[in-house]
Amino acid sequence: MEIKIRHNGIDHKATVQVVKETLWVHYKGRTFAVEARASSRKSRKAGAGVSSDKVFAPMPGKVIKIFVNLGQEIEKGQAILVMEAMKMEYTLKAELSGKIAQIECCIEDQVVLGKMLVKIEPTAGSTAKSAG
Amino acid sequence: MKKFKRIAIANRGEVAVRIIRACEEMGIETVLLHSDADINTRAYRIATKTICIGSAETTKSYLNIPANIEGALASGAEAIHPGFGFLSENADFADACDKAGIIFIGPSAKTIRELGDKVHCRELAKKAGLPLVPGYEGENQEVSHMLKEAENIGLPVIVKAAAGGGGRGMKLVSSMKEARELIESAQREALSSFGSSKVFIEKYLDHAKHIEFQIFGDSTGQVIHYFDRECSVQRRHQKIIEEATSPSLTDELRRQMGEAAVAIAQLGKYKGAGTVEFLLQDGKFYLLEVNTRLQVEHPVTEMVMGVDLVKAQILTAQGEFVFNSHQLRIPHGHSIECRIYAENPYLGGVPSTGKLGKVEWPEGPGRRYECGFDEGDEITPYYDSMIAKVIVWDESRSRAIQKMVYVLKDSVIFGVQTNIPYLIKILNHSEFVNGTMTTRFVETYFKDPIVLPELSEVEKRLVEKALQQSRGGLVGISPWQSFWRGI
Numbered sequence: 034m035e036i037k038i039r040h041n042g043i044d045h046k047a048t049v050q051v052v053k054e055t056l057w058v059h060y061k062g063r064t065f066a067v068e069a070r071a072s073s074r075k076s077r078k079a080g081a082g083v084s085s086d087k088v089f090a091p092m093p094g095k096v097i098k099i100f101v102n103l104g105q106e107i108e109k110g111q112a113i114l115v116m117e118a119m120k121m122e123y124t125l126k127a128e129l130s131g132k133i134a135q136i137e138c139c140i141e142d143q144v145v146l147g148k149m150l151v152k153i154e155p156t157a158g159s160t161a162k163s164a165g
Numbered sequence: 166m167k168k169f170k171r172i173a174i175a176n177r178g179e180v181a182v183r184i185i186r187a188c189e190e191m192g193i194e195t196v197l198l199h200s201d202a203d204i205n206t207r208a209y210r211i212a213t214k215t216i217c218i219g220s221a222e223t224t225k226s227y228l229n230i231p232a233n234i235e236g237a238l239a240s241g242a243e244a245i246h247p248g249f250g251f252l253s254e255n256a257d258f259a260d261a262c263d264k265a266g267i268i269f270i271g272p273s274a275k276t277i278r279e280l281g282d283k284v285h286c287r288e289l290a291k292k293a294g295l296p297l298v299p300g301y302e303g304e305n306q307e308v309s310h311m312l313k314e315a316e317n318i319g320l321p322v323i324v325k326a327a328a329g330g331g332g333r334g335m336k337l338v339s340s341m342k343e344a345r346e347l348i349e350s351a352q353r354e355a356l357s358s359f360g361s362s363k364v365f366i367e368k369y370l371d372h373a374k375h376i377e378f379q380i381f382g383d384s385t386g387q388v389i390h391y392f393d394r395e396c397s398v399q400r401r402h403q404k405i406i407e408e409a410t411s412p413s414l415t416d417e418l419r420r421q422m423g424e425a426a427v428a429i430a431q432l433g434k435y436k437g438a439g440t441v442e443f444l445l446q447d448g449k450f451y452l453l454e455v456n457t458r459l460q461v462e463h464p465v466t467e468m469v470m471g472v473d474l475v476k477a478q479i480l481t482a483q484g485e486f487v488f489n490s491h492q493l494r495i496p497h498g499h500s501i502e503c504r505i506y507a508e509n510p511y512l513g514g515v516p517s518t519g520k521l522g523k524v525e526w527p528e529g530p531g532r533r534y535e536c537g538f539d540e541g542d543e544i545t546p547y548y549d550s551m552i553a554k555v556i557v558w559d560e561s562r563s564r565a566i567q568k569m570v571y572v573l574k575d576s577v578i579f580g581v582q583t584n585i586p587y588l589i590k591i592l593n594h595s596e597f598v599n600g601t602m603t604t605r606f607v608e609t610y611f612k613d614p615i616v617l618p619e620l621s622e623v624e625k626r627l628v629e630k631a632l633q634q635s636r637g638g639l640v641g642i643s644p645w646q647s648f649w650r651g652i
Contacts, residue, residue: 049631052522052580062574091515119516119550
């Protein structure tokens with residue numbers, strides 16, 4: 034669908050479409066997506082990946098290797114597990130130092146986007162920084 | 166000399182479409198040998214016939230030799246085009262085709278073994294006196310032994326799949342600490358992508374350019390080259406942007422490398438389309454590998470040389486392709502290809518899957534789109550994330566870059582995130598514009614995910630308007646509904 038608005042006296046045209054509850058907009062050479070259900074201010078789904086004390090699946094795919102055990106002490110940047118999607122391997126790393134508190138996946142598991150895979154109990158003093 | 170009536174395609178996505186289009190023009194019927202996950206793709210819709218050969222997992226379908234052979238036989242196809250990736254460089258598959266009485270469109274199984282297997286190829290090149298990157302290509306694949314060899318060569322080294330290509334199963338090792346895990350990972354990826362876990366190690370040249378020559382052997386055994394491409398823009402050893410010809414070669418270098426490429430192809434009795442890859446560093450070139458198949462980036466060569474490599478492959482397989490010795494082969498203008506990956510550029514390129522919404526490519530002179538999917542198709546997590554290729558041609562490199570940036574901005578792909586914003590940033594980078602980029606260009610300047618820009622005031626207003634209109638269309642009673650009710 035083509036839409037047009039007038040802003041400060043100038044016309045702006047865009048191509049838009051709702052695909053599975055996400056609104057896609059192509060305007061001036063850029064495509065962006067926002068949640069179609071929520072208010073317009075809220076832009077796209079929260080970034081998955083390694084975020085603070087939880088490791089999320091950044092994509093749908095298969096868990097093919099887990100390097101850590103429950104209760105194991107880990108360093109910031111240490112490899113936690115390997116996922117495979119579209120024939121490529123992705124290593125997910127810890128964003129903070131701590132102890133493995135929870136492992137919510139097994140090797141060979143097919144997981145969906147955003148699934149919590151591993152939870153880390155941060156060492157005191159290690160600050161959790163949220164990712165993008 | 167026998168004209169084919171029907172060709173089977175042992176591949177998927179945009180390359181399957183490319184092959185089907187060539188066959189259509191030549192009056193040849195096509196049979197798509199596909200997995201059950203690929204029903205909603207363009208190749209499935211346009212092929213004359215389709216045969217499902219297995220489930221989504223590549224080992225059960227696209228890498229399954231008996232299933233592909235059975236499918237081709239059942240459909241009555243006389244030849245198989247393997248495309249690129251999957252079984253395209255698998256000598257056992259070429260043998261199996263032979264045995265079943267089907268023509269494999271590509272070089273002979275023997276040639277694939279000699280040149281295609283990276284390890285054999287290096288041995289052959291050594292005999293021919295071609296310059297090689299130092300490395301280990303032995304049979305002993307024990308990780309502990311590989312670690313020792315890596316140490317001998319000296320870090321950084323690169324681990325590659327012996328039967329590989331396209332960046333699969335390729336790992337850069339820069340410290341011994343991570344070496345074991347990376348070698349094991351390379352072996353796993355090699356096994357799942359190429360059916361063999363065999364890998365080899367090579368010294369990593371840290372400011373080299375990737376230059377390759379398109380070679381072709383006709384039906385009479387004559388081998389020539391169709392000049393060069395540069396593919397230095399790579400991420401995780403996977404090409405992103407390719408161009409023909411390379412902005413980095415002097416006439417003399419181009420002549421020497423072209424001769425070396427033809428020499429090794431002749432040594433392997435090459436028939437059909439192939440590529441000889443080189444690394445170029447400090448004015449010296451080294452043989453990297455020979456790919457015994459069509460390349461993903463073959464369109465840029467087609468654009469500057471005015472050839473159709475897929476048709477030439479089919480004609481060669483039919484035994485009727487002979488070079489015209491009176492025809493001058495000179496590259497004309499400049500061509501660039503961008504690979505469109507379904508991935509999220511704001512999350513470091515993690516795959517983005519889902520149902521495709523609107524897909525629109527802006528038409529115009531010197532633009533070419535190779536696309537495997539249309540609106541409503543599903544991008545699944547089972548296969549490579551490359552969903553399309555955008556190719557442009559213009560008179561000079563700078564104009565081609567300008568055209569590519571415009572065309573990418575004007576293309577619409579809804580439903581999945583793509584690397585288009587990332588490509589535009591690369592195309593605008595001074596090192597790319599100057600043509601001085603090396604294979605480390607991406608990791609040097611584009612290591613981090615690009616930042617998602619905040620929505621501008623205008624964009625927010627557009628979102629509001631779009632949501633209003635789409636809600637109106639969904640819950641409100643449209644004039645059409647009441648019109649039909651009235652009948």
